[in-house]
Structure formats: C-alpha cells, structure tokens
Amino acid sequence: MTSSVKAMVFDVYGTLFDVHSIQSACEKVYPEKGLEISREWRLKQLEYSFLRQIMGCYQPFSAVTRDALRYVLKELQLEGGREVEEELMNAYRSLHLYPEVKEVLKELSDKKLAVCSNGSRDMLLPLMQTCGLDSFFTHIVSVEDVEQFKPSPGTYAFMQEKLGLKKEEILFLSSNGWDIAGAKSYGFLTAWINRGNLPPEELQLAADFIYRDLRSLLDQQ
Amino acid sequence: MTSSVKAMVFDVYGTLFDVHSIQSACEKVYPEKGLEISREWRLKQLEYSFLRQIMGCYQPFSAVTRDALRYVLKELQLEGGREVEEELMNAYRSLHLYPEVKEVLKELSDKKLAVCSNGSRDMLLPLMQTCGLDSFFTHIVSVEDVEQFKPSPGTYAFMQEKLGLKKEEILFLSSNGWDIAGAKSYGFLTAWINRGNLPPEELQLAADFIYRDLRSLLDQQ
Structure with a gap:
C-alpha cells in the first residue's frame, strides 16, 4: 500500500x-x-x-x-x-464476520475507515451493529442514498464525495471481482481480497494489490 | 398476440x-x-x-x-x-438453430421481422448467414451501433427507432428472462420463449405472453 x-x-x-x-x-x-x-x-x-x-x-x-x-x-x-x-x-x-476483520481494523486506526455497500440500511445496519463492527468506521455508506448499485460509477463518486478526498488517496477493498473492476474503472486504488483463490476477472481492470485476506494489509504497512 | x-x-x-x-x-x-x-x-x-x-x-x-x-x-x-x-x-x-425456427418464421411473413442482439456483427452475421437465416429479416440489429448492451433502455430505443413504430406495435421475443424484463420495462409487448421451463424472473416485469417454443406463435395468430 x-x-x-x-x-x-x-x-x-x-x-x-x-x-x-x-x-x-x-x-x-x-x-x-x-x-x-x-x-x-x-x-x-x-x-x-x-x-x-x-x-x-x-x-x-x-x-x-x-x-x-x-x-x-x-x-x-x-x-x-x-x-x-x-x-x-x-x-x-x-452473517458471520470473517475471523481476522476486527484484529486488522484495530491496527489501521491511522487511516479513515469506511464501508460502501450495495446493502440497504435495513440490512446493513443490523448486520454491522450486532457484531459491534459499526464503531470501527467513520462512514457507513449505503448506495441506497443514490439509488444505484455498484459497480456504477455514481456509487464510487458518492463515496468519494462523502470522504472529501482525491481518488488516488482512497484504497477500495473488496473480495468481489466486479466491485474491484468498478472501483478501478472509477479511479480508486484497489485491493482485491481474493478469499476464494480465484483467477482475476478478464475485464482489463486489474487490482493494484491482491491479498488472500485482510491480514496482508498489516504486512504491507 | x-x-x-x-x-x-x-x-x-x-x-x-x-x-x-x-x-x-x-x-x-x-x-x-x-x-x-x-x-x-x-x-x-x-x-x-x-x-x-x-x-x-x-x-x-x-x-x-x-x-x-x-x-x-x-x-x-x-x-x-x-x-x-x-x-x-x-x-x-x-451454433445450432432451434429446429422450429425456420418453419415458424416462414408463416409470419405478414409482419415485419427483425432481430436485436447483443452480438457484435463479427459474430452475429456469420451465425445468421451460415444457416441462411438472414433472409427472413428486414432488420438485423446489433447493439454494437449504440455501444450498449441489453437490457439497457438505449438498446430497445435504438431498435424502435430502426423500425419506426410505436412501442405497443412491437412484440419482442426472447428466451432470456433479463431481456424480457428490459424490453417490458422499456414498453414493448413481450413474449418469453421459456425453452428451459424456468420460473419467471422476480423483477416485477412479467412477460405479456409465455410460450414453450416459437411454434406457439402460430397457434396464437
């Protein structure tokens, strides 16, 4: 990173x-x-x-x-x-939180941390709150506010606007290949969390970083 | 119909x-x-x-x-x-032409017949020409000309413009549920050719007609 x-x-x-x-x-x-x-x-x-x-x-x-x-x-x-x-x-x-998520997020407190989800608030907030994950993030953004779904450029633009940062100052992380393609196409830095050990999507929009799970973020700091 | x-x-x-x-x-x-x-x-x-x-x-x-x-x-x-x-x-x-296609198209000569495909011309034209299917149609339309893919409204609008007809004068036929949803959402009459005997898509955009294959078009005339 x-x-x-x-x-x-x-x-x-x-x-x-x-x-x-x-x-x-x-x-x-x-x-x-x-x-x-x-x-x-x-x-x-x-x-x-x-x-x-x-x-x-x-x-x-x-x-x-x-x-x-x-x-x-x-x-x-x-x-x-x-x-x-x-x-x-x-x-x-x-749903089950992946086991390394909390320990990794704790170590990243020098960055602004946010989520950007296709989930509507009625799904997303209970999910985050039940396991106490909401407190790690300064922004919990649902695409519901722009009535679009990722990988539409409008959703990433909305996220950028919320953060008030330049595109290249934002690292977007997803295990979904289509989401990485959308974020990369929009102009974010991207890290593909390749949990499924899959080949990269053939969309000519390769991730900047590829990690097996979130732990690798700590090795890269 | x-x-x-x-x-x-x-x-x-x-x-x-x-x-x-x-x-x-x-x-x-x-x-x-x-x-x-x-x-x-x-x-x-x-x-x-x-x-x-x-x-x-x-x-x-x-x-x-x-x-x-x-x-x-x-x-x-x-x-x-x-x-x-x-x-x-x-x-x-x-690819193989479905067995009933030619016999059905022959009987529909009182209508304007067209195709509208996501296929680019380099795939679509050889496919149609090899089996002599191109001669049945007045319009062979590839979305390549508008650089969009179905089910984008722009592709159906392009098709309508080519035909110069009102939306309700056009019957759009597809075996792809997502294509029927797009055509219906745009405003065409729709016939879903349910070759796979599948349930209808849950997109609140139901087809006007559902047929098992194209033969049913002749029964409905």
Whole structure:
C-alpha cells in the first residue's frame, strides 16, 4: 500500500462478512439443499442488482435479496412462503464476520475507515451493529442514498464525495471481482481480497494489490 | 398476440440459436468438461456484458465472449491459449438453430421481422448467414451501433427507432428472462420463449405472453 492512502473503503458482503454463512440457515429449513440455495441465491441477488441498475429500476437491496430468494426456491422446486422468507432474510442480517476483520481494523486506526455497500440500511445496519463492527468506521455508506448499485460509477463518486478526498488517496477493498473492476474503472486504488483463490476477472481492470485476506494489509504497512 | 402488432423482434442467442450447442466443441477439446465449460462460459459472458454496461466500458460482444472463455478456462484450471480460443470462438459462429425456427418464421411473413442482439456483427452475421437465416429479416440489429448492451433502455430505443413504430406495435421475443424484463420495462409487448421451463424472473416485469417454443406463435395468430 502506498503512503498517499488517507482512507480505506471496505465492501461488506463477501469482504467483511461471509455471505455463504447463510448456508446453515438454509440447511435448517431445507435439509441437504443449504449449499445449493446459498450459492444460487447469491448469484441471483447479484444478477438482479446488476439488471436493475442497467434498466434504471432501482429497488433496495433487501427487496432484491428477497426477490432472488423467491426465484431460487421456485427454481429448485422448494416450497417457500412468507414465514420461510422472513427466517432466511433475518439470517442475512447475522452473517458471520470473517475471523481476522476486527484484529486488522484495530491496527489501521491511522487511516479513515469506511464501508460502501450495495446493502440497504435495513440490512446493513443490523448486520454491522450486532457484531459491534459499526464503531470501527467513520462512514457507513449505503448506495441506497443514490439509488444505484455498484459497480456504477455514481456509487464510487458518492463515496468519494462523502470522504472529501482525491481518488488516488482512497484504497477500495473488496473480495468481489466486479466491485474491484468498478472501483478501478472509477479511479480508486484497489485491493482485491481474493478469499476464494480465484483467477482475476478478464475485464482489463486489474487490482493494484491482491491479498488472500485482510491480514496482508498489516504486512504491507 | 394482439392484432396491433406490426413487427416482431427476436433475440438471437438462446432464442433462435442454442448457446449450449457449443458444448460438443468444448467437449472435443476438453473431454468430460463440455457441459461445465458451456454453462460457466455463458454465465460469465452475460456477467461481463452487464458489468461493462454498468461501468460504461463497452467492448464488442466478441471480445466479451473471448474474455469470458479465458476466465472460465483459468477458473476450471484448464490449459487455454490462442489456438483453443480461436477454435471455440469459431464454434460460437456456428451454433445450432432451434429446429422450429425456420418453419415458424416462414408463416409470419405478414409482419415485419427483425432481430436485436447483443452480438457484435463479427459474430452475429456469420451465425445468421451460415444457416441462411438472414433472409427472413428486414432488420438485423446489433447493439454494437449504440455501444450498449441489453437490457439497457438505449438498446430497445435504438431498435424502435430502426423500425419506426410505436412501442405497443412491437412484440419482442426472447428466451432470456433479463431481456424480457428490459424490453417490458422499456414498453414493448413481450413474449418469453421459456425453452428451459424456468420460473419467471422476480423483477416485477412479467412477460405479456409465455410460450414453450416459437411454434406457439402460430397457434396464437
């Protein structure tokens, strides 16, 4: 990491919290289907957020996430209904924090720390507050305020405006390849937290740094 | 179908041609991996087109398709390289036409018939011409001319402008749920060709008609 960095902006879903920790809640309702539901649900959630951004039909991420769940249950021919939806949507508000997150954030107190999430406040705030993560950040930014989804340039611009810094003073961290591409395309410095040990996306927008998890941030200081 | 329809606009990939007929070409190069490559390749191709639309980083669909192939081969830890890429990209120019397409199009000669595809001309025209499908259509429209990807409203607006008709005089047909959502959101009449027997997308943009394949168009006349 370069010394010019004045703020670090973290994505939330997949980067700080494990979206696939939802699997056990899914498994409880649908035995032996937890893994498949969790995987398909995440893919559909992302697809719907991308499509809504392209069509100009914004809906809060909580609505998008519920729609995605409803689709996936129908696709897998599983019985849904309001009660199951509520249970699984609630589980999305208590995803597991990755184990190293707090210890790393504690060591980064010389920087401004922020989050920038596609999550709407009704999902994002309970998630952050339940595990006491909210206190680490000066800015908890939801794209809900601009009614756009990442990787739209407007979301990164909104984040920059909130921080009042130059693009090159902001290090944007995400484990989502599409989010890194969007942040890089906008002009931020980027660190891809490659938790899944995946190949880089073929979008000609390579991350400036690639880390296995957040611990590497401490080695780089 | 209502009698007010003056033009029928068909999507190409998945609607007229079976994108998964690529499987046998993949299988030839990578035995026992054909199905997985074909499925992942299509998903990544769509994801990259959506992301490029959102980020405002248009590249022709042929480049997007090649990038997607390159990613998938790396993800599946398969050896790629220029020669394999050329072979599989060429196979994408000779996808199988669905069996009923020509017989149905012949019967629809009282309407203006058009195609509107995310495909760039270097992919789309060889595909249409090789099987003699181009002669059925008055307009073969590639989004390349507006440098946007469906389901962006700009692509459907471009199609409408080419036809010179009112929105409600245009029936848009696609087997891709996201394409139907985009066309419906723009204001076209829509027919979802539900070849995969899938549940409708949960995007609150339901198709006006749902058909199992194109034959149903003749029953409805």
